[in-house]
Amino acid sequence: MENGENKPKHIRKIPEGMIFEDAASLPVAALTALNGLRLCGNLRGKTVLINGATGGVGHFAVQIAKAKGAVVTGVCSTRNVELAKQLGAQSVIDYTSENFISSGKQYDVIFDAYGKLKFAEASRALTQKGIFLTTLFPPSLIFKAVLLRFLGGKKIFPANMRKKPEDYAEIEKLIEDGSVKPVIEQIYPLSQTKEAFTALEQGKVRGKIIIQV
C-alpha cells in the first residue's frame, strides 16, 4: 500500500477522542453507505428505505440518511426491529412478516444494503423518479443503469466505497456531532479470526464485528 515515493497511501489519523474499535469499523462499510447516499443528491424530506437496516453497511446507511434529513424506513428481521428504531429509522418493516414491495407504499430511494434484492422487484416500490441503490452491482446491471439514465425515470446507482480525504472527514464529523455511532456487536481476539469470519458469513451480524490485533 505504498506509492512510488515509499510514502504510505491509505493511512488516516484516528481523530482525537475516537476509540480504535470505532475507527476500525469505518472503512469499508461506513464509506460505502456514505458514498452511495451521496450519489442520491439532496435527501432532505425524501423517503429512503434501507433494506438490511442493521447490518454492516445498513446500520451506517440508516444513520447517515437520517442525518441528511431523510425520512427513513428500515427493513430487518424481528430481533432487530428495536435496534433499527434506535438507529433512527422512523418506521421499521419486519421482513419476516411483511413484504415492503407489495405493500403499495413507494419510496424516493431504496438502498439495498443486504445486496440480494433485484431491481425488477425494488422498482415496484419506487416513486416515478426513484433511485435503486445497491451494494450488489454485477456487470449485467451496468447496461440497465446506463439505459435508465437516458430515459429520465427511475435510476440504478452502485453503492461503492469512496475513500477521498473529504469522505473520511465527512464521516468523522458525523460521528463527532453524534449523528452516527458505529454499532459493534462483538470484538474477537486475533486468535479467533476464523470464528469472526464464520459469524460474518452467516449474514446476521448487528452492525460490525472487529478483530483485535
Ligand SMILES: NC(=O)c1ccc[n+]([C@@H]2O[C@H](COP(=O)([O-])OP(=O)(O)OC[C@H]3O[C@@H](n4cnc5c(N)ncnc54)[C@H](OP(=O)(O)O)[C@@H]3O)[C@@H](O)[C@H]2O)c1
Ligand atoms: N461491509 C462492507 O464494508 C461492504 C462494503 C461494500 C459492499 N458490501 C456488500 O454489501 C452486502 C452487505 O454487506 P454487510 O457487510 O453490510 O452484511 P451484513 O453485515 O452481514 O448485513 C446483512 C444484513 O442483511 C440483513 N438481511 C438478511 N436477510 C435479509 C432479507 N431477506 N431481507 C432484508 N435484509 C436481510 C441482515 O439482517 P437480519 O439479521 O435482521 O436478517 C443483516 O443485517 C454484501 O453483499 C457485501 O458484499 C459490504
